[in-house]
Amino acid sequence: xxxxxxxxxxxxxxxxxxxxxxxxxxxxxxxxxxxxxxxxxxxxxxxxxxxxxxxxxxxxxxxxxxxxxxxxxxxxxxxxxxxxxxxxxxxxxxxxxxxxxxxxxxxxxxxxxxxxxxxxxxxxxxxxxxxxxxxxxxxxxxxxxxxxxxxxxxxxxxxxxxxxxxxxxxxxxxxxxxxxxxxxxxxxxxxxxxxxxxxxxxxxxxxxxxxxxxxxxxxxxxxxxxxxxxxxxxxxxxxxxxxxxxxxxxxxxxxxxxxxx
Amino acid sequence: xxxxxxxxxxxxxxxxxxxxxxxxxxxxxxxxxxxxxxxxxxxxxxxxxxxxxxxxxxxxxxxxxxxxxxxxxxxxxxxxxxxxxxxxxxxxxxxxxxxxxxxxxxxxxxxxxxxxxxxxxxxxxxxxxxxxxxxxxxxxxxxxxxxxxxxxxxxxxxxxxxxxxxxxxxxxxxxxxxxxxxxxxxxxxxxxxxxxxxxxxxxxxxxxxxxxxxxxxxxxxxxxxxxxxxxxxxxxxxxxxxxxxxxxxxxxxxxxxxxxxxxxxxxxxxxxxxxxxxxxxxxxxxxxxxxxxxxxxxxxxxxxxxxxxxxxxxxxxxxxxxxxxxxxxxxxxxxxxxxxxxxxxxxxxxxxxxxxxxxxxxxxxxxxxxxxxxxxxxxxxxxxxxxxxxxxxxxxxxxxxxxxxxxxxxxxxxxxxxxxxxxxxxxxxx
Numbered sequence: 264x265x266x267x268x269x270x271x272x273x274x275x276x277x278x279x280x281x282x283x284x285x286x287x288x289x290x291x292x293x294x295x296x297x298x299x300x301x302x303x304x305x306x307x308x309x310x311x312x313x314x315x316x317x318x319x320x321x322x323x324x325x326x327x328x329x330x331x332x333x334x335x336x337x338x339x340x341x342x343x344x345x346x347x348x349x350x351x352x353x354x355x356x357x358x359x360x361x362x363x364x365x366x367x368x369x370x371x372x373x374x375x376x377x378x379x380x381x382x383x384x385x386x387x388x389x390x391x392x393x394x395x396x397x398x399x400x401x402x403x404x405x406x407x408x409x410x411x412x413x414x415x416x417x418x419x420x421x422x423x424x425x426x427x428x429x430x431x432x433x434x435x436x437x438x439x440x441x442x443x444x445x446x447x448x449x450x451x452x453x454x455x456x457x458x459x460x461x462x463x464x465x466x467x468x469x470x471x472x473x474x475x476x477x478x479x480x481x482x483x484x485x486x487x488x489x490x491x492x493x494x495x496x497x498x499x500x501x502x503x504x505x506x507x508x509x510x511x512x513x514x515x516x517x518x519x520x521x522x523x524x
Numbered sequence: 525x526x527x528x529x530x531x532x533x534x535x536x537x538x539x540x541x542x543x544x545x546x547x548x549x550x551x552x553x554x555x556x557x558x559x560x561x562x563x564x565x566x567x568x569x570x571x572x573x574x575x576x577x578x579x580x581x582x583x584x585x586x587x588x589x590x591x592x593x594x595x596x597x598x599x600x601x602x603x604x605x606x607x608x609x610x611x612x613x614x615x616x617x618x619x620x621x622x623x624x625x626x627x628x629x630x631x632x633x634x635x636x637x638x639x640x641x642x643x644x645x646x647x648x649x650x651x652x653x654x655x656x657x658x659x660x661x662x663x664x665x666x667x668x669x670x671x672x673x674x675x676x677x678x679x680x681x682x683x684x685x686x687x688x689x690x691x692x693x694x695x696x697x698x699x700x701x702x703x704x705x706x707x708x709x710x711x712x713x714x715x716x717x718x719x720x721x722x723x724x725x726x727x728x729x730x731x732x733x734x735x736x737x738x739x740x741x742x743x744x745x746x747x748x749x750x751x752x753x754x755x756x757x758x759x760x761x762x763x764x765x766x767x768x769x770x771x772x773x774x775x776x777x778x779x780x781x782x783x784x785x786x787x788x789x790x791x792x793x794x795x796x797x798x799x800x801x802x803x804x805x806x807x808x809x810x811x812x813x814x815x816x817x818x819x820x821x822x823x824x825x826x827x828x829x830x831x832x833x834x835x836x837x838x839x840x841x842x843x844x845x846x847x848x849x850x851x852x853x854x855x856x857x858x859x860x861x862x863x864x865x866x867x868x869x870x871x872x873x874x875x876x877x878x879x880x881x882x883x884x885x886x887x888x889x890x891x892x893x894x895x896x897x898x899x900x901x902x903x904x905x906x907x908x909x910x911x912x913x914x915x916x917x918x919x920x921x922x923x924x925x926x927x928x929x930x931x932x933x934x935x936x937x938x939x940x941x942x943x944x945x946x947x948x949x950x951x952x953x954x
Contacts, residue, residue, distance in 0.1 A: 345722050346718065346721070346722050396814075400904070410662055412906050412907070412919075415812075419918075421911075436832050481850070485853075496566075497724065
C-alpha cells in the first residue's frame with residue numbers, strides 16, 4: 264500500500280520542482296545579418312516639397328540600410344502565430360506593455376524607420392519638424408487604417424486592437440519619400456536588426472517556434488541560409504528555443520540579389 | 525432576354541482574349557489575380573481554385589447570387605440586380621447591375637469593365653470595400669444613404685452618371701448588390717491572407733508518423749487543403765472573418781460624422797460673416813496645420829503634390845514594379861507577366877482643382893466638411909478632424925467650417941485677378 268502512494272508523491276514533487284524552475288523556461292534568439300555583395304549607395308531623395316527645410320537633411324532612400332561592412336539593418340524577425348493563437352509572455356515584458364511607442368516625423372523622415380508595437384500598446388505619432396506639416400497614412404490588413412494630419416506639439420495617439428500578419432506600410436503623402444513600417448503583434452517577440460545588423464529576442468517561451476524573417480526590399484526573405492537549413496518560401500524557419508539558453512544564429516548572409524540588387 | 529444576351533456578347537468581344545464569334549458564355553466571377561500572384565500573398569493554383577470554390581459557396585455566381593443570412597444582405601434585392609437584363613410582363617426590371625453598371629465596374633465589381641480603360645478617373649473597384657464619398661470616419665464603410673447619394677447624383681467630374689430616373693426599388697437593389705460585391709471582394713482578400721498565413725505546405729507523414737522523404741532525401745510536403753466543409757477549425761475561422769467584414773458594414777451608421785450645431789460658424793446669407801470665415805479658412809489653407817496648399821497648390825488649382833497614388837493605382841503600381849524586378853517563384857513567373865500585361869495604365873492621384881466649383885462628392889457644405897474632417901478614404905487626402913468618435917483631431921470643427929467657406933469661395937475669384945489655367949503635365953496626367 265505504501266508503495267502505491269510513493270509514485271504519485273514523487274511525481275507531485277517533481278511537479279513542484281517544475282513550477283519553481285519555470286523562470287528558466289524561456290530562451291533567447293540572436294543573430295547578425297550581413298549583406299553578401301554590394302547593394303550600392305542609397306539613392307539620394309529628390310526633395311521637391313518643403314525644399315528649404317527638408318533639403319538640408321541629405322535624405323537618402325532607406326529601403327536598404329547597410330553598414331560599412333555589410334551590416335544589414337531593419338530586418339524584422341518575429342514569431343508566426345496561427346489565427347487565434349497567443350504566446351506566453353514573460354513577466355519582464357509587462358512593464359513595457361503600456362509604454363508608448365513613438366513614431367516621429369523628424370527631419371522629413373520617419374524616426375525610427377521601423378517600429379514594433381503590441382496590440383493595445385499606445386502608438387504616439389509626433390511631428391518634431393517645426394513649421395512643417397506632415398500627415399501620417401497607415402495601411403493595415405487587420406486594423407482600420409488611418410490618414411491624419413500631425414502638427415507640432417500635438418501628437419496623435421493610436422491603439423491597435425489586432426495583430427497584423429505582415430509589417431504595415433506607413434507613409435506621409437505630403438512628402439512621398441517618407442516611409443516607415445509598423446510591426447503590430449499581440450506578443451513582444453519582435454526584433455528589428457540594428458545598425459550593426461544585430462538582433463536579439465529575449466525571453467521567448469521555450470520550445471519550437473516558426474520565426475518569420477522579413478525585409479522591406481522583398482518582403483518575406485525566402486531561402487535565407489541559417490545555421491541548420493534555410494527559410495521556406497514564406498521566409499519562415501522552425502527554430503527550437505531551449506530553456507535558459509540563447510540560440511545564436513551567428514552571421515546570416517543575405518545575398519544582395521535577395522534584396523533586389 | 526435578348527438584351528442580356530446582346531450585352532454579354534458585347535462584353536465578350538471587348539475582352540482582349542477572345543474566341544472567334546460570340547459564344548454566349550455565362551458570366552463568372554474571377555479571382556483578384558494581382559492579389560493571387562503578388563509578393564505578399566503568392567497563392568498556388570490549387571489554393572486559387574479552392575478559394576474560388578469557397579467564395580462560390582458563400583456568394584453564388586453573377587447569375588445566381590447567394591448571401592448567407594449573417595451578411596444581412598437582402599437576397600430578393602440581389603436577385604433583382606443580378607443576372608442578365610430583362611423585364612417581366614408587368615414591366616419590372618431585372619439584371620440591373622449588368623444593364624447599368626457592369627460595362628464600367630465589371631462583372632466582379634473590379635472597376636475593370638470593358639469601357640474602364642477609356643475613363644479617367646477609372647471606375648471604382650468595389651472589392652476592397654473602400655469608398656471615397658461618404659459621411660463616415662475615414663476607415664469606416666459608407667452608409668446606404670451615402671451610396672444612395674452617389675447613385676442618384678452621380679459623381680460630377682467623372683464618368684459616373686446620375687441614376688435618378690431609376691425607380692427607388694431599383695436603386696435599393698443596386699446598393700445591395702454593390703455591398704454584396706464589396707463583401708465578396710473583402711472575403712476573397714481575407715481568404716487569400718488566411719491561406720497564405722495559416723495554411724500551406726505540411727510534411728507528409730507515413731503510418732508511423734515519420735516524414736516521408738522524396739528522391740532528394742528531403743521531407744515530402746503537400747498543401748493543406750482549404751476545405752471548410754470538412755475542417756471545423758477552418759470553418760470557424762472563415763465564419764469569424766465574415767463576421768468581421770459584415771460588422772464593418774453594419775456599424776457604418778454609428779460612424780457618421782455629425783457636426784456640432786454651435787460650431788457651424790456662418791450664416792451663408794450674411795456675406796460679411798461668410799467673408800470673415802473664408803478669410804480664416806484661407807489662413808488655415810496656407811498654414812502647416814491644415815496644409816491644404818501642399819497638394820491643392822498655392823493657387824488652389826490642384827497643381828501641388830501630383831506624384832502620389834490612390835490605393836487602387838498604388839496596388840497595381842507596386843505589382844508592376846515587382847514583376848519588372850523579379851519574376852517571383854517559378855510557379856508564378858508566367859502568370860505574373862500575364863497579369864501585369866492585363867492591367868490598365870497606372871494613374872497618379874491628381875489633387876482636385878478647387879477653382880472649378882466641381883465637387884465629386886457633392887457641393888453641399890456638409891459634403892466638403894466631411895471631406896476635410898475625415899479625409900478621402902483610399903486617397904492621399906488626410907483627415908483634419910478626429911479619426912474616430914471621441915478622438916482628438918488636428919483642427920476644431922469651427923476651423924474646418926472656415927476651410928469649407930474658403931473652398932466654396934475659390935471658384936468665385938475677383939474679375940480683376942483671374943487665375944491662370946492649370947499647367948498640364950502630360951507625363952503625369954497621361
